[in-house]
Amino acid sequence: MPTKTCPACRGGLMEAPIGARVLACMNCGGVWMDGKAYEKVAPHIDADVDLAALAASGAERARDLANSCPECAAVLVRATRSGITLDVCKSHGVWIDRGELQRIASRAGGDAESARKTTPPPPVQSPQGKEDLKKTVSASVALEGALDLIRLFF
Numbered sequence: 049m050p051t052k053t054c055p056a057c058r059g060g061l062m063e064a065p066i067g068a069r070v071l072a073c074m075n076c077g078g079v080w081m082d083g084k085a086y087e088k089v090a091p092h093i094d095a096d097v098d099l100a101a102l103a104a105s106g107a108e109r110a111r112d113l114a115n116s117c118p119e120c121a122a123v124l125v126r127a128t129r130s131g132i133t134l135d136v137c138k139s140h141g142v143w144i145d146r147g148e149l150q151r152i153a154s155r156a157g158g159d160a161e162s163a164r165k166t167t168p169p170p171p172v173q174s175p176q177g178k179e180d181l182k183k184t185v186s187a188s189v190a191l192e193g194a195l196d197l198i199r200l201f202f
Contacts, residue, residue: 051063051071052071052080052118052119053118054073054075054076054078054080054118055078055080055115055116055117055118055124055135055143056073056076056078056115056143056145057073057075057076057078059073059074059075059076060073060074060075061073061074061080061118062074064079066199068081068082068084068085068088069081069082069084069085069141070082070085071118073146076145076146077146077149078143078144078145078146078149079143079144079146079149080118080141080142080143081141081142081144082140082141083097083099083140083141085141086099086141086142089142089144089152092152092155092156093129093130093132093152093155094129094130095127095129095130095132095134096129099136099137099138099139099140099141099142100138102127102129102134102136102138102142103125103127103136103137103138104138105127106125106126106127106128106134106136107125107126107127108123108125108126109123109125109126114126114135115135115143117137117139117140117141118143119137119139119140119141120137120139120140122137122139124136124137124143125137125138130155131151132144132148132151132152133145133148134148
């Protein structure tokens with residue numbers, strides 16, 4: 049059951065079963081990471097580990113164009129490090145779009161296929177009807193893709 053709303057597409061965010069505060073979007077495949085989880089990704093993009101410093105170096109965007117923090121709804125600050133775009137809440141974490149996460153994983157020498165082989169996917173609940181089945185399959189594909197990439201860092 050989704051607990052938060054995706055900053056990018058407004059879909060549901062699900063807690064990733066990896067032992068860190070990471071939320072993966074069931075719709076677009078992006079991920080929200082708290083500061084501790086982000087610390088594992090930052091070295092791969094030469095980025096500040098401190099969220100406040102990273103946010104201070106970014107550019108604020110108009111509210112209607114910006115993503116919002118899923119924790120506090122504050123406008124996220126856009127920062128770019130080593131060609132990777134991050135949306136940052138100085139208090140809560142970092143949003144990374146699926147495409148950006150793939151680029152980071154590639155730089156880290158990661159292979160999503162090997163991550164999939166070593167970690168079993170989370171269970172998917174049975175849908176109620178045909179439309180629910182389509183939604184569940186679509187969400188499962190996006191979520192599993194994001195989880196494959198996240199597992200490379202944990």
